[in-house]
Amino acid sequence: MNLTATPVAPLYQLTSVSRSYQKGNTTITPLSCIDLELARGEFVTIQGPTGGGKSTLLQLLGALDRPSGGTLACEGIQLAELSDAKLTELRAQRMGFVFQSFNLLPTLTARENVDTALEPRGLSREDRDARVAESLARVGLADRADHRPHELSGGQQQRVAIARAIVGGPHVLLADEPTGNLDEAMRDEILTLLEQLNRGGLTIIAVTHDSAVAQRAHRRLRLADGGVTVLPA
Numbered sequence: 463m464n465l466t467a468t469p470v471a472p473l474y475q476l477t478s479v480s481r482s483y484q485k486g487n488t489t490i491t492p493l494s495c496i497d498l499e500l501a502r503g504e505f506v507t508i509q510g511p512t513g514g515g516k517s518t519l520l521q522l523l524g525a526l527d528r529p530s531g532g533t534l535a536c537e538g539i540q541l542a543e544l545s546d547a548k549l550t551e552l553r554a555q556r557m558g559f560v561f562q563s564f565n566l567l568p569t570l571t572a573r574e575n576v577d578t579a580l581e582p583r584g585l586s587r588e589d590r591d592a593r594v595a596e597s598l599a600r601v602g603l604a605d606r607a608d609h610r611p612h613e614l615s616g617g618q619q620q621r622v623a624i625a626r627a628i629v630g631g632p633h634v635l636l637a638d639e640p641t642g643n644l645d646e647a648m649r650d651e652i653l654t655l656l657e658q659l660n661r662g663g664l665t666i667i668a669v670t671h672d673s674a675v676a677q678r679a680h681r682r683l684r685l686a687d688g689g690v691t692v693l694p695a
């Protein structure tokens with residue numbers, strides 16, 4: 463299977479996408495027949511009540527899960543047609559992930575944490591070092607490369623996590639509550655960084671409960687009762 467992107471295709475095209483979970487005799491359907499198109503370069507937030515399906519949708523967009531029904535295409539590639547190995551390759555090449563809890567390895571320095579994302583890419587040591595240095599510079603942490611997570615503030619730790627997410631040159635950054643663990647000042651610092659990356663062409667899709675994050679978005683999706691409503695920012 464060729465992973466070549468179709469340049470004119472939207473970044474994501476969801477057609478009648480559903481996701482159900484079976485729990486004993488009960489079927490839970492957080493996403494039911496979702497039709498949605500997400501364009502390259504967008505900054506989109508996903509909001510909605512707890513249990514509304516936000517993480518479920520993010521997992522589908524991140525090719526970490528497969529729909530129960532409907533079709534999901536990323537840059538014109540139908541994800542259902544890809545093997546698990548090809549999905550892993552697609553994720554490594556095109557998608558960056560950021561989480562509320564940063565998920566940094568505590569014993570590794572900032573530089574080493576960022577470098578872990580390049581492990582599957584088969585690059586030379588020199589190339590890896592150059593990419594890691596560039597990525598840390600992009601998030602404003604060139605001078606913290608040798609610090610371990612406990613020597614960094616929460617905002618700085620999230621910057622390292624963002625550097626790790628973008629070091630492979632993804633087409634989209636998928637963020638699950640990226641500011642959920644941060645105070646207001648650090649939140650604004652991270653939002654400014656995400657906006658800068660978005661202005662540089664990176665598509666950002668963020669699940670958030672934080673209205674300050676949603677205020678920066680081009681479009682806001684609201685998931686509830688299995689459906690999606692799209693609100694302009």
Ligand SMILES: Nc1ncnc2c1ncn2[C@@H]1O[C@H](COP(=O)(O)OP(=O)(O)OP(=O)(O)O)[C@@H](O)[C@H]1O
Pocket residue numbers: 483484485490492510511512513514515516517518519
């Ligand atoms: N693996 C699973 N097995 C069974 N049910 C699941 C599974 N994952 C999610 N669910 C259920 O699907 C629904 C949607 O969950 P999801 O985590 O997508 O919601 P959410 O909008 O992200 O919620 P929150 O804001 O609380 O994080 C919930 O009712 C949840 O219990």
